[in-house]
Amino acid sequence: MGSRGESRQGTIARTAAFEPVRDVVEEHLRSGAEVGLSLVVERDGDRLLDLWGGHRDAARTQRWERHALGR
Template identity: 45%
Template sequence: MTDGIPIGGICDPRFEPVREAFIGNFRERGEPGAAIALMIDGRLVCDLWGGFRDAARESPWARETLVNFFSVGKAFTALVALRLVERWRLARLLRSRRPRRLRLCHQRHGPPLAKPAQQGADRGDL
């Protein structure tokens, strides 16, 4: 427990700044509850959780606390774009015939179908 805030987990000493920033979110920014896990080369180097999972701040956050994810697709799209840039493949994507505003937009909805889908079709039919 840190300043009345329950904090649990492990953190490799090399990642002590991560732990400090995590605790700072509670102390300085009023974070109610949170968790973070970092893996490097398949090894868990930081697994922290803390704060509370309820507005009354009576139920401590646990390692297994479930949360809703909102707008995470944007972050993953950015990561994929960065990997494509790293591999020099983004230029080809950006030169495609798709409207420029849809190329890296959340409204894109996925790849085009090779042929129009018929009512009642499943993925195997496409």
């Protein structure tokens, strides 16, 4: 995905309501607006969105993993 090679991974609830969020995450990674990111949305204990992607470092040598913390 994208010219920078970042890919979004994760899960999204089976509802169209979160598709725009997924699209924004993908665009931020593709455009370089974010080097890496993760986003989780829960409601009443149910995980509705769990997305991550990109890299952990500006040199783009370390992939962003599911439970990575930003620096």
